[in-house]
Amino acid sequence: MSVTTIAPPANPVERFLRTDRMPHIWCPGCGIGTTVNCFTRALIDAKIDLDHLAIVSGIGCSGRVAGYVRLDSFHTTHGRAIPFATGLKLANPKLQVVVYSGDGDLAAIGGNHLIHAARRNVDLKVICVNNLIYAMTGGQTAPTTPGQVVTSTNPYGTFDTSFNLPHLVEAAGAVYVARWTTYHVRQLSRAIAEIFQKPGFSFIEIISPCPTLYQRRNKMGDGLDTMKYYKEKSKVKNGAPTSEVGLDKQGEIIVGKFVDRARPDYRELMVNQMHESLGSRFIDPVAAECEEGEPQGCEEGLCS
Amino acid sequence: MNADPRGVLSGTHFLDGDHACCEGALAAGARFSAGYPITPSTEIVERFSSRIPTVGGTFIQMEDELAASIAIQGAVWGGAKAFTVTSGPGFSLMMEHIGYAVMTETPCVFIDVQRGGPSTGLPTLPAQSDMMQARWGSHGDYSLIALSPNSPQECFDLTITAFNLSERYRTPVMLMMDEVVGHMTEKVVIPEADKIEVEPRRHTKKSPAEFLPYEPAEDGVPEMVHAGEGFRFHVTGLTHDERGYPSMTPQTQDKLVRRLRSKIDGANRQIGLYEAEGLDDAEVVVVSYGITSRVAQRAIELARVRGIRVGKLRLITVWPFPEQLIRTLAKRVTAFVVPELNLGQVVLEIERSAGSHAHTISVPHAGGNVHRPEQILDAILEAAK
Numbered sequence: 226m227s228v229t230t231i232a233p234p235a236n237p238v239e240r241f242l243r244t245d246r247m248p249h250i251w252c253p254g255c256g257i258g259t260t261v262n263c264f265t266r267a268l269i270d271a272k273i274d275l276d277h278l279a280i281v282s283g284i285g286c287s288g289r290v291a292g293y294v295r296l297d298s299f300h301t302t303h304g305r306a307i308p309f310a311t312g313l314k315l316a317n318p319k320l321q322v323v324v325y326s327g328d329g330d331l332a333a334i335g336g337n338h339l340i341h342a343a344r345r346n347v348d349l350k351v352i353c354v355n356n357l358i359y360a361m362t363g364g365q366t367a368p369t370t371p372g373q374v375v376t377s378t379n380p381y382g383t384f385d386t387s388f389n390l391p392h393l394v395e396a397a398g399a400v401y402v403a404r405w406t407t408y409h410v411r412q413l414s415r416a417i418a419e420i421f422q423k424p425g426f427s428f429i430e431i432i433s434p435c436p437t438l439y440q441r442r443n444k445m446g447d448g449l450d451t452m453k454y455y456k457e458k459s460k461v462k463n464g465a466p467t468s469e470v471g472l473d474k475q476g477e478i479i480v481g482k483f484v485d486r487a488r489p490d491y492r493e494l495m496v497n498q499m500h501e502s503l504g505s506r507f508i509d510p511v512a513a514e515c516e517e518g519e520p521q522g523c524e525e526g527l528c529s
Numbered sequence: 530m531n532a533d534p535r536g537v538l539s540g541t542h543f544l545d546g547d548h549a550c551c552e553g554a555l556a557a558g559a560r561f562s563a564g565y566p567i568t569p570s571t572e573i574v575e576r577f578s579s580r581i582p583t584v585g586g587t588f589i590q591m592e593d594e595l596a597a598s599i600a601i602q603g604a605v606w607g608g609a610k611a612f613t614v615t616s617g618p619g620f621s622l623m624m625e626h627i628g629y630a631v632m633t634e635t636p637c638v639f640i641d642v643q644r645g646g647p648s649t650g651l652p653t654l655p656a657q658s659d660m661m662q663a664r665w666g667s668h669g670d671y672s673l674i675a676l677s678p679n680s681p682q683e684c685f686d687l688t689i690t691a692f693n694l695s696e697r698y699r700t701p702v703m704l705m706m707d708e709v710v711g712h713m714t715e716k717v718v719i720p721e722a723d724k725i726e727v728e729p730r731r732h733t734k735k736s737p738a739e740f741l742p743y744e745p746a747e748d749g750v751p752e753m754v755h756a757g758e759g760f761r762f763h764v765t766g767l768t769h770d771e772r773g774y775p776s777m778t779p780q781t782q783d784k785l786v787r788r789l790r791s792k793i794d795g796a797n798r799q800i801g802l803y804e805a806e807g808l809d810d811a812e813v814v815v816v817s818y819g820i821t822s823r824v825a826q827r828a829i830e831l832a833r834v835r836g837i838r839v840g841k842l843r844l845i846t847v848w849p850f851p852e853q854l855i856r857t858l859a860k861r862v863t864a865f866v867v868p869e870l871n872l873g874q875v876v877l878e879i880e881r882s883a884g885s886h887a888h889t890i891s892v893p894h895a896g897g898n899v900h901r902p903e904q905i906l907d908a909i910l911e912a913a914k
């Protein structure tokens with residue numbers, strides 16, 4: 226008698242995950258896992274060459290993403306994922322470099338790096354999980370926390386003005402700016418796939434629940450209730466002026482692709498400037514590397 | 530491995546210490562630097578920004594020192610040799626990333642051209658008051674390497690040594706200059722590239738399936754890979770196991786932190802560079818480093834004229850501290866005289882190592898200029914009494 230075992234269908238995203246690190250640290254109902262699912266689907270859809278992809282995170286619940294994806298991955302210091310990624314990208318231009326981190330990490334302690342990388346138009350794909358709070362440290366106010374929200378450091382409610390991140394990064398120079406929520410999984414996957422085709426500084430803000438420290442403390446229910454809220458209150462407005470997409474505690478969430486424009490990225494500008502000033506004396510670092518016998522860059526058409 | 534001739538400006542030059550440092554970095558193979566302007570160190574990256582486009586590499590001026598000190602580490606994991614340069618306040622901002630380089634075993638070089646502090650202090654004037662900060666400035670337990678040049682020639686030579694040691698031990702290396710050495714102009718001889726020994730990255734020969742990113746080799750140092758090579762590896766500043774995965778247990782912590790310390794402390798003999806003169810019959814030994822050693826030289830000569838048997842010990846490697854050397858000497862000599870452009874930092878280590886065997890006399894100076902040789906001479910006379 227033979228026994229037939231039927232293997233459960235493999236989850237297509239599993240090969241992107243460090244399954245030997247499971248279970249992960251995220252709470253039930255947390256949105257971060259959903260964002261990772263969308264990210265991995267985008268990698269499949271955009272047919273990304275995983276050997277030339279690196280992911281850089283800062284510190285926070287969202288910053289743990291780098292630790293769970295089976296890619297060359299860097300878990301850096303709080304706020305400094307972008308400058309680390311800048312060094313990585315410039316030293317090795319054939320890599321696609323993704324920055325995956327939280328709102329506090331990217332916009333508070335790392336805020337200066339965020340605007341300068343957007344200004345320089347460094348070719349980075351920035352994915353910001355915005356749960357409107359500092360989650361990892363216990364639910365303190367973030368620069369993204371809207372007014373009237375109870376946090377562990379504003380127990381009587383927040384009152385100072387919060388950042389409108391799409392507006393901020395557009396003003397600083399990002400070439401692609403979008404916002405989706407964890408309810409919009411298809412649109413989010415598509416957006417992530419899209420930024421892999423887009424050279425320059427791209428920024429996707431993902432509004433994501435932190436039921437443990439934000440929703441529950443503010444009597445806004447759990448993860449599921451937050452999905453319902455996202456579904457009811459989100460309005461897709463592609464091309465909406467970013468000045469009009471600020472968030473408040475329980476109001477409308479404008480989502481969509483707000484900015485999609487072309488501007489030469491940092492490396493292109495640098496190479497052009499050096500050619501102009503130095504002529505044939507300029508040695509493009511990528512070309513210099515090829516001479517040392519590492520031809521990958523040429524395949525990508527990086528050295529002309 | 531020999532230096533890549535593209536970066537080597539062979540010949541005899543008249544250079545200041547800052548510029549010599551830059552040439553040392555280029556000769557050592559540095560092809561990436563990120564910096565933020567600050568006196569008296571900026572000339573190093575100014576020269577780098579002008580030289581690197583014709584050598585083949587990148588300089589980027591970042592928005593602050595926090596950014597500069599982590600951008601270089603991104604570049605290292607992308608395959609480059611990289612360094613950053615700063616002074617006083619900027620060095621303070623870099624501390625967290627010195628710890629990150631220690632924890633992630635990222636080979637890189639930090640150059641601190643010391644100026645008077647605390648805070649903004651004396652922006653254009655010398656000091657040696659960041660010596661303990663270089664050793665202990667980042668939180669946690671660790672060891673690292675710090676070298677102290679006393680001339681433009683040594684700025685060139687020791688920058689190469691700094692890169693080589695950083696690669697061999699996979700550690701951040703501090704080059705602790707000071708304003709005087711940085712701005713003093715002297716003859717600097719740059720050899721031909723095939724006369725310059727350059728330490729290659731300890732890149733693994735293992736396949737991705739066999740490779741463990743933090744499995745130490747016999748000398749306690751793990752092999753390295755770069756992003757984009759198909760290894761799908763993880764790097765974290767969290768306490769991690771040999772796979773590079775976070776593992777927050779006291780056992781992993783103990784194993785990791787002890788290894789990080791012992792790979793440096795255990796190699797003290799190989800890392801320890803110093804210049805010694807007249808130690809054999811010395812009754813008093815002047816221990817100095819950096820610019821102060823040049824003033825001490827004069828004081829030593831004056832004391833010898835007076836018939837005092839004075840030895841000279843110039844520390845080139847300050848960290849890890851040559852504890853054993855001092856301990857041995859302490860059994861033979863009456864006293865150590867330790868002039869520094871600070872109110873007594875490295876002298877604490879000498880005192881500790883000498884124990885009760887010899888006296889230790891500090892010759893402090895708050896910075897702003899250098900000692901007068903007579904100040905050091907007085908201490909020698911006192912010691913010889």
Ligand SMILES: Cc1ncc(C[n+]2csc(CCOP(=O)(O)OP(=O)(O)O)c2C)c(N)n1
Pocket residue numbers: 284285286287288303326327328329330331354356358359360361362367
């Ligand atoms: C220099 C430094 N300051 C503070 C912290 C503590 N810290 C860790 S995560 C965090 C906030 C993270 O918030 P966010 O980026 O929004 O991530 P989330 O946990 O919400 O996903 C803070 C303040 C730190 N690790 N390093």
Ligand code: SF4
Pocket residue numbers: 250251252254255256257286287356360361434435436437438
């Ligand atoms: S604390 Fe919040 S953000 Fe962190 S894992 Fe839990 S739900 Fe997610």
Ligand SMILES: [Mg+2]
Pocket residue numbers: 285327328329354355356357358359360367
């Ligand atoms: Mg957050």
